[in-house]
Amino acid sequence: xxxxxxxxxxxxxxxxxxxxxxxxxxxxxxxxxxxxxxxxxxxxxxxxxxxxxxxxxxxxxxxxxxxxxxxxxxxxxxxxxxxxxxxxxxxxxxxxxxxxxxxxxxxxxxxxxxxxxxxxxxxxxxxxxxxxxxxxxxxxxxxxxxxxxxxxxxxxxxxxxxxxxxxxxxxxxxxxxxxxxxxxxxx
Numbered sequence: 001x002x003x004x005x006x007x008x009x010x011x012x013x014x015x016x017x018x019x020x021x022x023x024x025x026x027x028x029x030x031x032x033x034x035x036x037x038x039x040x041x042x043x044x045x046x047x048x049x050x051x052x053x054x055x056x057x058x059x060x061x062x063x064x065x066x067x068x069x070x071x072x073x074x075x076x077x078x079x080x081x082x083x084x085x086x087x088x089x090x091x092x093x094x095x096x097x098x099x100x101x102x103x104x105x106x107x108x109x110x111x112x113x114x115x116x117x118x119x120x121x122x123x124x125x126x127x128x129x130x131x132x133x134x135x136x137x138x139x140x141x142x143x144x145x146x147x148x149x150x151x152x153x154x155x156x157x158x159x160x161x162x163x164x165x166x167x168x169x170x171x172x173x174x175x176x177x178x179x180x181x182x183x184x185x186x187x
Contacts, residue, residue, distance in 0.1 A: 008026050033062035036058070038057050040053070052078045054074065054076045066097040071092050076088075106125045121146065125141060142179050
């Protein structure tokens with residue numbers, strides 16, 4: 001950290017069942033009640049000459065020590081490696097701390113790419129984290145997606161490294177929901 005600025009760079013090769021490798025970087029700044037972040041990521045598809053790229057701008061403001069609000073804006077190019085299929089998404093979020101609990105809310109919307117129709121989606125999530133100590137907490141989250149006719153956004157938690165390898169596929173136009181319960185112990 002240099003005057004509140006942090007940076008990270010990551011490169012990841014393909015998993016055995018994955019079709020792409022990832023390169024990403026981000027810069028964040030934190031000062032007082034404000035946090036800002038800018039990230040860039042590229043997915044290199046093995047079966048396409050078009051790399052998918054993503055730029056995300058995010059911010060969070062602590063209204064008090066107990067209440068925060070935040071937002072993000074995301075733009076993707078060559079979605080799924082398809083040339084000239086671009087998408088945009090935004091989200092708003094809020095949190096309220098009470099005793100050892102953090103109550104969380106997020107609403108997000110992905111807009112239909114310019115060249116197609118019925119590919120948008122919305123997702124909302126609520127949850128609570130309960131801290132047992134500085135190193136141990138449990139969480140309970142609920143999320144629901146509402147997909148347009150040709151979209152198949154799923155709800156899955158990558159919180160704490162769950163990953164998505166065992167999440168079943170969602171049929172186009174369906175509206176999945178999920179509950180996530182877990183414990184995190186930091187060493």
